[in-house]
Amino acid sequence: MGPVLAGVLQLLALIGALALAYIPLGTYMARVYSSDKHWRVERWIYKGIGANPDTEMRWPAYLRGVLAFSAVGVLFLYLLQRLQGILPGSLNFSSVDPAQSFNTAVSFVTNTNWQSYYGEQTMGHVVQTAGLAVQNFVSAAVGIAVAVALVRGFARSRTGELGNFWADLVRGTIRILVPGAAIAAIVLVACGAIQNFSGIHEVGQFMGGSQQWNGGAVASQEAIKEFGTNGGGYFNANSAHPFENPTPFTNLFEIFLLLVIPFALTRTFGVMVGSVKQGYAILATMFTIWLGFVALMMWTEFAHHGPALQLAGGAYEGKEVRFGVGSSSIFAVSTTLTSTGAVDSFHSSFTGLGGGITLLSMMLGEIAPGGTGSGLYGILIMAVIAVFIAGLMVGRTPEYLGKKIGAREIKLAACYILITPALALVFTAVSMALSTPPHSMLNSGAHGFSEVLYAFTSASNNNGSAFAGLNANTDWYNTTTGLAMLLGRFLPMVFVLALAGSLAEQKPIPVTAGTLRTEKPLFTGLLVGAILIITGLTYFPALALGPLAEGLAS
Amino acid sequence: MNNSVSNTARLLGAALRALLVLTLVTGVIYPLVVTGVAQALFHDKANGSEVKADGKVVGSSLIGQSYNLPLKKGRQTPDPDLKWFQGRPADGLGSNSVNTQYKLLLSGATNLSADSKVLIQQVKTAKAAVVKDNSVPGYTVKASQVPADAVTSSGSGLDPDISPQYAQIQVHRVAEKNGLSVAQVEKLVKDHTEGRTLGFIGEPRVNVLELNIALKDLLAKH
Numbered sequence A: 001m002g003p004v005l006a007g008v009l010q011l012l013a014l015i016g017a018l019a020l021a022y023i024p025l026g027t028y029m030a031r032v033y034s035s036d037k038h039w040r041v042e043r044w045i046y047k048g049i050g051a052n053p054d055t056e057m058r059w060p061a062y063l064r065g066v067l068a069f070s071a072v073g074v075l076f077l078y079l080l081q082r083l084q085g086i087l088p089g090s091l092n093f094s095s096v097d098p099a100q101s102f103n104t105a106v107s108f109v110t111n112t113n114w115q116s117y118y119g120e121q122t123m124g125h126v127v128q129t130a131g132l133a134v135q136n137f138v139s140a141a142v143g144i145a146v147a148v149a150l151v152r153g154f155a156r157s158r159t160g161e162l163g164n165f166w167a168d169l170v171r172g173t174i175r176i177l178v179p180g181a182a183i184a185a186i187v188l189v190a191c192g193a194i195q196n197f198s199g200i201h202e203v204g205q206f207m208g209g210s211q212q213w214n215g216g217a218v219a220s221q222e223a224i225k226e227f228g229t230n231g232g233g234y235f236n237a238n239s240a241h242p243f244e245n246p247t248p249f250t251n252l253f254e255i256f257l258l259l260v261i262p263f264a265l266t267r268t269f270g271v272m273v274g275s276v277k278q279g280y281a282i283l284a285t286m287f288t289i290w291l292g293f294v295a296l297m298m299w300t301e302f303a304h305h306g307p308a309l310q311l312a313g314g315a316y317e318g319k320e321v322r323f324g325v326g327s328s329s330i331f332a333v334s335t336t337l338t339s340t341g342a343v344d345s346f347h348s349s350f351t352g353l354g355g356g357i358t359l360l361s362m363m364l365g366e367i368a369p370g371g372t373g374s375g376l377y378g379i380l381i382m383a384v385i386a387v388f389i390a391g392l393m394v395g396r397t398p399e400y401l402g403k404k405i406g407a408r409e410i411k412l413a414a415c416y417i418l419i420t421p422a423l424a425l426v427f428t429a430v431s432m433a434l435s436t437p438p439h440s441m442l443n444s445g446a447h448g449f450s451e452v453l454y455a456f457t458s459a460s461n462n463n464g465s466a467f468a469g470l471n472a473n474t475d476w477y478n479t480t481t482g483l484a485m486l487l488g489r490f491l492p493m494v495f496v497l498a499l500a501g502s503l504a505e506q507k508p509i510p511v512t513a514g515t516l517r518t519e520k521p522l523f524t525g526l527l528v529g530a531i532l533i534i535t536g537l538t539y540f541p542a543l544a545l546g547p548l549a550e551g552l553a554s
Numbered sequence B: 001m002n003n004s005v006s007n008t009a010r011l012l013g014a015a016l017r018a019l020l021v022l023t024l025v026t027g028v029i030y031p032l033v034v035t036g037v038a039q040a041l042f043h044d045k046a047n048g049s050e051v052k053a054d055g056k057v058v059g060s061s062l063i064g065q066s067y068n069l070p071l072k073k074g075r076q077t078p079d080p081d082l083k084w085f086q087g088r089p090a091d092g093l094g095s096n097s098v099n100t101q102y103k104l105l106l107s108g109a110t111n112l113s114a115d116s117k118v119l120i121q122q123v124k125t126a127k128a129a130v131v132k133d134n135s136v137p138g139y140t141v142k143a144s145q146v147p148a149d150a151v152t153s154s155g156s157g158l159d160p161d162i163s164p165q166y167a168q169i170q171v172h173r174v175a176e177k178n179g180l181s182v183a184q185v186e187k188l189v190k191d192h193t194e195g196r197t198l199g200f201i202g203e204p205r206v207n208v209l210e211l212n213i214a215l216k217d218l219l220a221k222h
Helices: A003-034 A040-049 A059-082 A098-109 A125-155 A165-191 A218-227 A248-272 A276-303 A307-312 A324-337 A352-363 A374-394 A407-433 A445-460 A475-505 A521-553 B002-041 B117-134 B164-178 B182-191 B208-221
Strands: A200-204 A210-214 B050-053 B056-060 B205-207
Touching: A003 A165, A003 A248, A003 A276, A003 A324, A040 A165, A040 B002, A059 A098, A059 A125, A059 A165, A059 A475, A059 B002, A098 A125, A098 A475, A125 A165, A125 A218, A125 A248, A125 A374, A125 A475, A125 B002, A165 A218, A165 A248, A165 B002, A200 B056, A218 A248, A218 B002, A248 A276, A248 A324, A248 A374, A276 A324, A276 A352, A276 A374, A276 A521, A307 B117, A324 A352, A352 A445, A352 A521, A374 A407, A374 A475, A374 A521, A407 A445, A407 A475, A407 A521, A445 A475, A445 A521, B050 B208, B056 B208, B117 B164, B164 B182, B164 B205, B164 B208, B182 B208, B205 B208
Parallel strands: none
Antiparallel strands: A200 A210, B050 B056
16 A cells, blocks of 8 residues: 555545544534533632622623633633742742743634743743643633534524533533543653653663653643643644654544534534534535645655655655654644644655645635634624625625524624734744844745744744744744734624624524525635635745745745 | 622533542553553563573563664664565654653654655665665575565554565575575565465565564574
């Protein structure tokens, strides 16, 4: 069997596993967010918080909950890093400096997990396990909560009520993320991922002498890092590190973990709006884009254009032997089309076009299938835009799921889709125009520009992967990517929740012969087209300067 | 005004309590339970899959090592010890830049682009070295035979594996340097070649540390 065929078979196995999980997980999640029963442990937690989980919130209250919880999260994580030097269980690592602490705190709270530090030499056990890993759970739960609030906006009528933020946060964590991550963590350990609390110790070597390792709760963090589409590695090499991702099987398993919730949430959506077919139409859109991008990536990586890769005889720079080109290509596309940003191979050393695909994947706004929750609300915003475009074509007031898409709704959706491109492009342009930020580039020419564009695209879209040659640990990049992550996460949430509130207040309009059937393949086609055209028009000039220039030159 | 300040304070208080409770669940209980189960069921793996030779720990089967001669005076990089099988280049591997009281392995890739002049030079140099080192009397390695993994750095810099092709072109050299027959060394490589998981997951590979330990055992019996 050749590597291409093996790559295709791995892709088919992955699709099969995702298909098996789709209905049970999606339906289960719908039940989690619709049930009026509380688990006993959840009651204890609500008592600890001092919140009544049965109080319905209108959108401003829901938003205040999201913002307050996230603000406290940033502050807590910032202080934890600043105090690392005096915290016990921190391997005697010193405190992290202010700019980097700010950047990292924002990064993990926004589900971005951009890392301007080297995990193994910077963060001790306490910061990793009780700080960073905690945000891996709760930032994912916040994302799902906001998506569920939007779905309730479509599902409910003549009310402004969107549910209770604390209940959604706690249920997502306790009923979905913790059990899933615990099982996944044990699977990873069984395959060789490490899970211990040993300090830094010497291990003998074959040729004599020794090497220094630090232990850590790696498998437990790795599991939620993928399952919650987070992406921040325990080690600098992220999921390329054998202690995070020891075997070819774990690699495929980790890809499965990072895709399963975002895809299954379309089922949750379908169940909650009372038509699973509506969920299938959204799923089909996500799946079409994902599969198309995987196919393109495999093609360009196996063809290994680019002088250095041609000379080497294969695109193995930055890739591990045990994964190979096929599996690494699937990982790269899946991690950038979700908001994960974990890497099992280094995108900067991909072919010019391959690197361009990872960039474009993020630029789509991470909606195919996107991050936990953020993918669903992102694509529902695009669906609103798509029915609006369709409405313009036939001269009818657009509607979606029985709700009128009027001026207010379309303004909110338009604001949403403008934020991340504005952040990514403006910060990139300013960085290129100033005199010192370009010094951080490792490579020169088109690829150097791509490094900067990649950094801000990744930060604004809350992805977190990097063309990691860029030295991002400078005050400029720590501050600007931090701002891009904050604004790129929370401004869209403001518009999503405002839209949800406005939809929930409407009364439903009946389906007539003139209604656009959004559960049909025609709509899926329209939606795929709208996504590609809007992203293409926004980013084409920037892509032409970076990866296209590099890819076409080779 | 006072009202909104106290409302905000109450909200932030609830948020802080929520964070602390969830930190207890996901940042303390969850990792401790997973660690307990992992240590009970998969003790060796949870602690880094250490491997022993002659009763001494010689590394982890998951972490690649270098097999070099001691560094000569006045040289920047050590020469490979050609007696042993060699792993992949690791030009992206770093060394401690903060908390320098330690000498930690700092995993990483080169991040050089496909059109980088530096990378082109690295690949050229590595290829020439592989051809030169592995060509022994009666066996000449051609540049076209050298597989890509032999001349590129991995993502982690700690890749424990090489492709079976790269192991294969080292067989004649290893046999000659150790006074073994080519057939003996070839069998060793064959025994340590791991195919794709279930026949299609990942790529075939040879674990260099395990191969060298087996080679050492063979030499001891020889």
